[in-house]
Structure formats: C-alpha cells, structure tokens
Amino acid sequence: MRLARRAGIDAFALNIGTDAFTDTQLDYAYASAATNHMKVFLSFDFNSWNPSDFSSVGTKIAKYANHSAQLSVDDKVFVSTFIGDALNVADLRAKAGVPIFFAPNFSPGSSNFQELDAAFNWMGWPNNGANKAPSSSANFTVRDGDVAYMNALAGKDYVAPASPWFFTHYGPEVPYSKNWVFPAEGQWVQRWQDLLGLETRFVEIVSWNDYGESHYVGPLSSQHTDDGNSKWTNDMPHGAWLTLATPFIRAFRAGATSPAKYINRDLIVYWYRPNPLSLNCDATDTTMLDAFNSSGEYFHGKPNGWETETDTIFVTALLKSPGNITVVSGNGTFQFNAVQGVNAFTVPMGVGSQIFGLWRGGKVVLQETSPMNVTEICACGNYNFNAYVGRVPSSREKDQLQPAGTALLTNGIRVPPAQCVAVTGSAGEVGDDDGSVSFSESTSETFASSESTSESSTNQKRAWGSPSRWEWIRGWRDFVDLG
Template sequence: MKLWKLPFYALAGLATLASSAPIDSNSTIAANDKLVFCHFMIGITSNRNSAADYDDDMKRAKALGIDAFALNIGVDPYTDTQLNFAYESAARNDMKVFISFDFNWYNTGQATTVGQKVAQYGNRPAQLKVDGKVFVSSFAGDGLDIQQMKAASGMDVYFAPNFHPGQGDFSKIDGALNWMAWDNNGDNKAPSAGRNVSVTEGDQSYTKALGGKGYIAPASGWFFTHFGGEVPYSKNWVFPGDLLWFNRWREILTLGPRFVEIITWNDYGESHYIGPLSSPHTDDGASKWVMDMPHDGWLQMSKPFIAAYKAGAKTVDPYISEEKLIYWYRPTPKGVSCDNTDTTMEGSPNNSSGNFFRGRPNGWETMEDAVYVVALLKSPATVQVASGPNSRSFSAPAGASAFTVPMGVGPQRFALLRNGQTVMSDTSLKDIVDSCICGLYNFNAYVGTVPAPSTIDRLGPVGLASLSQGLRTACPTNTLGANRVAVASATGGVILPSSFPATTTPGPTPTPTPSPYYS
C-alpha cells in the first residue's frame, strides 16, 4: 500500500461462497445515504508543505461527487503533519476524510495505539461520521481487538475495516471494505486456469458475511506494478483490467451497496490512480511506468455513474450531462520483448513476498491487446476508432456504451459523428509503439478523452526523482504530445485529419471474450 508495501491479503475461498453532490460538511449521514470514498495514500505525500497542497485534490474529488478520502496511513514520522494538512484542507473545501490504518505497518496487537489515533482526529470538523459515529477503516487488520480499540478511542466508532470473510470477526465490526477490485485467482494474482474469483463473487462473499451491515464495494480500473531489484520492495504483476472500469460501475449500479470506495486516488505504484499525475507526491520508483500515462479520463467517466449510484438508479443514462469519449490502452502490444533492457531482469531481488517475477508481469497473458472506448452520449451517434491500421466504426446508442478495437501500432484516432458530420474528434497524444519505452515492460494504461483536456497532466520534479534508478536505457522526460507538435509544425500548424472507414458496426461490441486463463 505504500513504499515498501507487502502483499495484500488474499481472499482465498471466495469462489465458494439521491443526489450526486457530495455530503455537506455540516450534514448528518442518514442510514439510507449512499456514500463514495476514494483511497488516498498519505505515505507518498511527505513533500507537501501546507494544507493548501491538498486543496486541488479536495476540489477535484468534491466536483466528481466523492464524499470522503480514506486517508491510508502507516507509521511514518511525517504522518501526523500530513493528516493535519489533509483534515484542514478538507474542512475548508467542504469535504470529509477518515483514517484507513494500513496493517502492512500497524500490527493487530496495537489496538490501543489505533484507538488513540482515532481519538486524536475524531472530533476534527472534516471527520466523516456515519450513523453519528466516527468512521474508521483499514487495509487488512484481521484479528485486531475491536473492543480494545474502541475503548482506547473514547468515542463511538463506526469501524469498517478491510477484514476478510473467514478470517476476521465480522460480528464485531460495523461494516467492511472489500479491497479486491479485480478478478483474481483467490491468491492475490491474476486468474489462471481453473482459478477465477470474480469481483462480483467477492461482493457476494462480503455481503453474506456482513449480514446487512455496511458494505464498502470496491471500484478500480487497473492494476500493474513493476518494481525490480532497484528497490527493496520488488514486485511485478498485473490483474486483468481491459473494460473493468466501465463494467464495474454498471455492477455497482445493479448491486446498490451503501458505500463505494474507488481504488485509488494516488497509488501510482500499482497504476490504479484516478487523480492527476501533478498531485504532489514523492517517487517510490513508479515514475518509470507512470510518466506520460494520465488517468484523468477515468475520473471524468465516473462522474455520471456516481450521480446515478447516489440516486439509486440502475442505469447511468439519464445522468449523462456532457457528451464525451473516454479511451484507454497499453502503450505496447504484450508480445514486444524487453528482456534485454527491463529492470526486473537483473540483480537478485528479495522475493520473500512471492510477488516478484522477472520480465513481463505475472498475469500478462490475461490482458487483451485492444483499445477500449466508452461513449457517454445524449443521443445516438457513430463512433469511429483507428488504432494504427485497424479501423472500426460503431453505431452507439444514447447513454453509456463500450467498444473494443484490436490494438494497432501507430497513432490512435477517435471521432464522433451524427448525420455524417463530425461532432468531435481527436488524435491521442500517445502512439502505440512496438518498442520498449524506457526499456521496460509497461503494462500501465494510457487514458484519454475526446474532447481532450486543455492542458497535459505531467509528473512534477519530485514525482520524477527516481526515474533513472535501475534503468538500462535512455528515458526522455515528460515527452507526451511531442509527436503531435512535430506533425503540426510540418503541416503549418494544422494536424491533418485522418480517414475512417465508411462501414458501420451496429451497436456496441460486447465485453471481450475471456481468455482461457479465466476458465
């Protein structure tokens, strides 16, 4: 969960088993209120110098419809400094926050210490309270003495930890967070032959164990981590992403849980961030696969889904107020070999966690070589996509729909048409290439939108501090968009339009057929 994050606990055995606005800072949370949280890593924010450094995150989250940040903390010497900044910023931006104790760093014998930390912040104006109780969560922590923790806090506590069915005592908690937002094999890795625990199976396991108590359903779009021997926390695997962000939000609308937690705002090391690259943070080495890979499009896509969820709706369609295309893809086909230059191919990394693998990330076979497009439309239109030489045209209905195009090397172009006239179009700032960017196997996702944002989201100097550590090839810094500038210069300042096919495929394509690794 943070710099030296250990593997999160496996969910072994799971296979058997209102208004869109955020809450008002002075409001009381009713039992039927639906709330959206977003996991926020305090462990990488030591470079923030005041509450003002949190203001942009708070404002962006509030505009999206997020009610509270779950502030993940370990035992770093700067934790209290940053918690104070975050609580202060949240209060003045009408946001809520709560502490999520990371039990990679705390241990379950520290119930009194945890309770004392709850007491330290529980009466702050920005503290989230649910059912009149101070809301507290965790990452892992099965076995914590809950009665002792609550006694040490001296407060009424709504404790919704990341306990696991069959491991933690669900009779003593008020709710629970399910962290596993990705299909998996039941042992913290991607699905494999005969071993697939879907996210919806995780939902079922948790709701059964909770017996009507508050369920925090997870929502995430991606997972990829690729630390080699250049750091002491080596790990290298993926969970299948593909159309997960779109499909998961539709599942949440069907499920209608009391709480949803987006995983995450700023965990760049595992590539499941929806917050901006420019959000102030230190570099744990993830800049190698995060640089030039913004995810803001996922943030934008979730806004109407959050509104629909809070209203108790089963479809997002009536909540689409702004038409746009959101697209994402990996920067290289999975067959490109980077063995000669990848950072995981050298040294003798510590693999006591069992999470380190050389070369391509463990689970890479479960990923599709595809470009994914989600259309948010008020009325039907034609969506055109050209991924390198692969072009497709789709009839998109009003509402939200998703399409898949085979990945092609070269520029990535997207357009929306009605009655043969282009409504909006753009060429992505990132081409798909058949070479190894920075010498790495990069299985992170590039996420873009049409219309495109007015500015390019970039990592700051501190967020790039460890970029060169362990690299074996040259790695130019923050080059996103450079190819478009070159094209515009060569054409007198105008980027030439690209042609699309005349044929149209009726309706949205279905979710890609699962590979044999899912069966």
C-alpha cells in the same frame, strides 16, 4: 480535493502507517479537507501497524475524532483498515473512547463480522484467490468477492470496491520489488454498471493516487514524491477515468439504476497499453535483474499474469443522442452505432496512431488523435502494462508528473533518460468540470470517498462515498497537498 468533490466524491480514506511523518501529514490532510469542504477518515495499514497494538490505533482515532473534516456515519467516527484481521475490535472501541463506525478490510471467515459495522473489500480485480492474476483453475471475479462479503456481513453495510486497473513493476532499484498485473482491462465501465444494481450503501474507489499500482484516477500533476513508479506512470494520465465515472457516481448517490440522466454532453473516453504483448524488453528491463523477494511478488521480465491481458483498445462513449463512433487503431478502421447514454466498445490494438470520432448525419461532431501512439519500442527500456487514458474532447489542462514525481526515474531504467522522453508521448489530460457530466450538488444521504496515499515501504492503497449511499476514494500516504 476540489476535483474529487466536483466528481461527487464525499471523502478521502487516509491510508496511514507508522511513519515519522504520519501525524504531520494527517494534520495537513484534515486542514485541507476542511478548507475544501471535503471529509476524510483514517484507514490503518496493518502492513505497518501491529494488530496487537489496539491502544495506539485507538489513540490515533481519538486524536482526530472531533475534527470538523472527520467523516461521520450514523453519528459515529468512520474508521477503516487495510487488512488487520487479528485486531481486537472490542478493545479498540474502548481505547478510542468515542463511538466509531468500524468498516475494516477484514476477510470473510477470518474474523467475527458481527463485531463490525461494515466491511471493505479491497480486491477490486479478477484474481486467483492468492493475490495474483486468475488462472484456468482459479478465477475469482470481483462479483464473487461482493457475494462473499455480503454473505458474511449478513445484512450489515458493505463497502464495495471500484478500480480501473492494476499493474506494478518495481525492480531491484527499490527494497519493495514486485511485478504483476490483474486483468482489469475494460472492467471500469462494467463495474460501475454493476454497482448501480448492487444495492450497497458504500463504494470505495481504489484509488486516487496509488501510482505504484497504476489504479490512480487522480492527476499525475498533484504534488507527490517518487517511490520508483515514475518509470511506468510518466506521461500516462488517468484523469479521464474519473470524468467517465462521474455520471455513475451521481446516479449511485441518487439511487438511480442508470447514469443517462447525468450525461449532458457528448464524451468519448479511451484507454490502452502503449505496446502490444509481443514486444520483448528483456534486454533492458530492470526486472530482469535479481531482487530481494521475501514477499514472493517479484518476477523477472513481463509482469506475472501478463498472459491474461489482451491487445485491445477500450472505448466508452457517453452520448446525449445516438450517433456513430469511429476508431482508427494503426491500420484498422472501425465504426459502431451508438445509442443515447453509455456505449462501450473494443477494437483490436494496432501499432501507430489512435483516432477517435463521433459522427451524426454524415458529419463529424468530435474527432481527435490520441497523444500516445501504440509502439513497438520499449519506453524507458521497460515493459509498461499501465494504461494511457484519454478523452474526446480533450481536457483544457495538461497532466504530467512534477519534478519530485520523477526523482527516481533514472534509478529504475537501464537506458538513457532521453529514450523515455522520445517515446512516451506528450502530456495527457487531467479530469475537469467541462460540462460533460452534471456536477449539481446532491441532497440525498449518500457517501462518496477517495483513497489517498503516500510513499511508504508497504505500497498499499485505496478510495470511497455520503450519508445513505456513499462514494469514497482511497489513496496512498503522500497527502501533503490534497488541495
């Protein structure tokens, strides 16, 4: 939570189901938030809750409404959901017995938005309108979602999503098998630039710790159990994405249209998949085996939508003054002129080492080699469409899964575990306050939030923001240790 607070995030969305451990975990989360001067709020996951059970939902809201860590907006208890469009909002408000600021993840056109205070759009990635990657005949952008929600809200507050990635690859080793990608690739920077001009009150980052869908911006090293995602998250840190977002978060909170004012140190952030698209892992990937597929989300081999990905290295430079950015990817060498502020570049992926540098006046200012090579080896025997995210200068802290976070690793692989260790690279970085961005406290009325998650069978998660413009992070339901 301290890491999120330093980044300018105001609250965590606690995405909860009906698991037996829910209340215990909520007690931990609220206590940790109070200790760390963070706010939290309930987000009811209607993959678990029944929309007809407004009574239980209202009772849960009332239980935590007066806690010091509860997020309030306009003097109302802030409440959200994941889906749940059939919920009777009037009955819910009556049962809660306290004023609530209700901002659910309802779909435009499927419910009466006039009953809401705001609405949250979870779909933070290009898609086909049916929860899969876009196609030539059906391509809905994140901006299309913004327009649909804002039109349906007719002037009411909109909770806009910001998400860096999406990849999930569960095989028959778990009962919730699913295997697809959304083509997020370079959208993290572009999305933040769009949000600075969107004039929305809230932003929700999807997500803080949803390792199962690969859009986590929080540390791998946080205490959590393994729901089977370790076969693609092991040694794949994302913390530098949070560092990259921080000046944008500060700008959003201040109502600024550019993050340049909040960049006070040179920084290069880079990300890429560990393998080219041509790599064939069919012989050893667990998703080549049959699995229960009532959801229709399970596909054999490469994840559904893989054709929408590209073999690309993504590089963003945050600079205090102009310079030259150099990138070496395998046998390819590239150089770019970069201006003061935000610079985004791409280069073709090359097999081998990845080197990133900043030059000024013919002299090296920064240069490092990524700990993760691009290889033509099936790490852990599986396809891995997750992103490795690093930075120059590298972080002081290393970020890697703890033993509990790799507990199911051997269940999800068909090769010796030593093969994972041999080819997945070394531990990466956790985002930290290293002076690369400004961390001064904001006094404006702005919200920032983050989604926190746990390992329940539904595997859905999210994130958020502070009083007139907010930033939130949504997470899964494993929030035993958010401090």
